[in-house]
Amino acid sequence: MEPDICQHLQAIHTLKVEHEHVCEECIKTGDDWVHLRTCQTCGVTLCCNDSPNQHMQKHYHKTKHPVISSAEPGERWLWCNVDEMMVEY
Numbered sequence: 001m002e003p004d005i006c007q008h009l010q011a012i013h014t015l016k017v018e019h020e021h022v023c024e025e026c027i028k029t030g031d032d033w034v035h036l037r038t039c040q041t042c043g044v045t046l047c048c049n050d051s052p053n054q055h056m057q058k059h060y061h062k063t064k065h066p067v068i069s070s071a072e073p074g075e076r077w078l079w080c081n082v083d084e085m086m087v088e089y
Contacts (some may be wrong), residue, residue: 004086005085005087006064006082006083006085008067008079008080008082008083009078009080009083009085009087011067012040012078014044014087015040015069015089016038016039016040016042016069017038017069017071018036018038018045018071019043019045020045021036021045021071022036022043022045023036023046023047023051023053023055024045024046024055025046025047025053025055025083026046026047026051026053026055029053031047031052031053032051032052033047033051033052033055034035034047034048034050034051035047035048035050035051035070035071035072036048036070036071037056037068037069037070037071037079038068038069038070039059039060039063039065039067039068039073040058040066040067040068040069040073041063041066041067042065043065044059045071046058046059046081047062056068056069064083066080066082066083067079067080067081068081074087075087076089077089
């Protein structure tokens with residue numbers, strides 16, 4: 001990666017991908033989501049900030065896992081919550 005990319009993004013060497021294309025928390029409550037994101041620390045897939053429950057944002061605040069990826073087909077990017085930086089791959 002480029003040298004101006006934050007350390008959290010530079011630390012990603014193997015991409016974690018979703019096991020199923022669902023928000024694991026919304027499924028439990030029967031709620032809908034807009035888009036899905038996958039945590040690059042633990043691999044959980046949850047809904048994005050545009051979704052009513054914002055489960056991935058809640059996951060970040062609880063765990064401080066810094067990097068997520070889009071779990072949407074055709075999207076190839078990583079986002080660092082700590083440094084508010086995105087990189088495409």
